[in-house]
Amino acid sequence: MKRLSLSGRLRWMIIAVLIAVLLPIGLYSYNRTLKETRELLDGRLAQSARTLDVLVQHAGLDALRMPEQGLLVVPILGREAEEQLMHTRTYETEVGYQVFDMHNRMRLTTTNLAKLPLQPAPVSGFENHFFEGYGWRIFTLVDDVNNVVIRVGERDDSRRDITHALWLDLGLPQLVGLPLLAVLVGWAVKRGLRPLERLRQALASRAPGSRQPIQLDRSPQELQPVVDALNTQLERLEDALERERRFSADVAHELRTPLASTMIHLDGAMAAPLPADAQTALTSAQSGLARLARRIEQLLALARLEAGAAVGQRSEVDLIVVAMNVIDELAPLLGESGVEFAFAEHDDSLVIYGYEAAMAALLRNLIENAMHHVPLGGQVQLSMRRSQGATVIEVIDNGPGIPLERRASVFARFHRESSGGDGYGLGLSIVQRAAQLHNATIELLDAPSGRGLRVRVAIPGASFP
Incomplete structure (x- = not known):
């Protein structure tokens, strides 16, 4: 199964969210509008009945019946005649009314309701009738004071037309708008993810x-x-x-x-x-x-x-313990070389945050480098202490030393200060790298005796626990 791209996932998720939000809102809006429309139409029927009741009161029932006619009938145009005359649809054929006297005799009616009989005991209110192939919504007003019954009706198909119009008004925008919205969302997502495409191109190139x-x-x-x-x-x-x-x-x-x-x-x-x-x-x-x-x-x-x-990862390192381990490791070589080694000055414990392997390599190479450059019977001295907010390591020998003008180059890899001996030009490079890991400084100084070299490594106080 092919996986969707990030843009595809975003596009479908946004569309799904829009549908999940807009569809319930549309249905709620439709039902709410339909209910309000029905109440409005029912209110119009009731208001029409009361208006007709007022007119009948002022005219009197006798004025509604002419001697030669037992019933007044209000003619209603057919739909075709209505549209020709009005140039629009007025729904005149779908509405009508009736007026009855105290004996339930019809005195006034529209053509479309002339054959709709009155119930034996009419009651005010709304009711539904099926009459001549159409459903009708009828409102009956019983006026006991004036002994008159008025009925106003509207065909159900007229109301269905309004319902269909509501479906179109509310549903059509969503049916047309959602696909258009999906296209626009796709375009917006693609444009919004353009920085990712630029990042991909930058990585590829x-x-x-x-x-x-x-x-x-x-x-x-x-x-x-x-x-x-x-x-x-x-x-x-x-x-x-x-x-x-x-x-x-x-x-x-x-x-x-x-x-x-x-x-x-x-x-x-x-x-x-x-x-x-x-x-x-x-x-x-x-x-x-x-x-x-x-x-x-x-x-x-x-x-x-x-x-x-x-x-x-940095950890607590006791330099005294590391130095003792290095000295034990180098003890056979120191014994064979005939070099006099002394761990002269040190505190009981010097703890820093650092890399134990790196500090062991630094001490080992400083001692070995000094040992290889002193003559037979020479001296090498190691000291470690806290001084002025830093941990200071010094290795001093009484060998030939290094001229001042050449001290900057001895840290390069494979640099040999002399062609003799078994040095490989890596010892001080290892020392320098170990010092860099601890933000330490390295100085090549003259030995206190005036002959030899003193290597001084200062680890800053930021490495203290």
């Missing part, structure tokens, strides 16, 4: 990868929140796609060289004529695989941080 927000000129107020939400979702989608593309590029860029180097070492080990040469090549291959594993971990950490920015 949008270039892949475009970050240009959708803008609709003169869009309705109700549609603007939808457009804003769409722009937000499209921006998030482009961010996600950009993360995917960037991660793919990172993987392709960073894994190509260590894989090639490892393959060369393995090929050398297989082709080496002496066991010692083969062992040396295998050791180099193993070292290359270890570096490759660490590089993959850093790439995955970057991907997790990017994803956390999109879907992660």
Whole structure:
């Protein structure tokens, strides 16, 4: 079954509502008007009878009967003669009257009621009669003071003509107006939904990868929140796609060289004529695989941080607990490297609202970066504290440091400050991204001793619980 479009649903719902409202109103109006018309017609009969009674009182019954005639008969023109004479229909043939004396003798009548007999004991009021093929509505007025009975009648078909006219007057506009109204409603709904069509066209014509927000000129107020939400979702989608593309590029860029180097070492080990040469090549291959594993971990950490920015929810994070877990994780590497590490200054508890995985990645990479750039027997120090309304994290080493003019570029991906060592240019990029998730600032400063580097991360007070 084909589903109706939004415009079709609106059109049929509006038409159904109009029918549900107008039809009962029309029926009520018709019944009310018909009742009022009948009462008006009955009132006209009664008023005509009373008027005739007054005239009879002034003229006297004897004046109504001439000696040579036992009965006065008022002639009534036929319909054709009536229309020729009056040039219109006057309904003269459908109305008539009778006058009776105290002995129930007819003294005055119209032609069309001349043969309608009077009841033996007439009573004032309305009654219905079927006479000479027609139904009649009769009003009888019994005047006991003047000893006269007056009857005024009107044919039912005359009243039916009025009823039919009412049907046409009340029903025809609805019968003709509803289809016309349906067409106009369809046009109005289509015109009213034109902003949705413009939105569809804007989405269909949008270039892949475009970050240009959708803008609709003169869009309705109700549609603007939808457009804003769409722009937000499209921006998030482009961010996600950009993360995917960037991660793919990172993987392709960073894994190509260590894989090639490892393959060369393995090929050398297989082709080496002496066991010692083969062992040396295998050791180099193993070292290359270890570096490759660490590089993959850093790439995955970057991907997790990017994803956390999109879907992660902030929660309470105790930085002291996170730092202790990171130190435990890095303890074997710190022991093998011969670096002297100290968690020198910290509060008992430093709780912020943030992303635990991001803060763990920030601390891990700061410590690893410092550890890889200090000489054998060097020193790395971590401190965490509240200071001037912010949470301050500092990692200080006594390595060669970074010249002032090159400090701005070290946060770029895959930037290596030197060709030596096993750094991959991702550590500080991860630190920067984790800091951005917490609206934190990063400063690269000289170590207090004058030699080495001090990395200072300040998380603003807005992140405090």
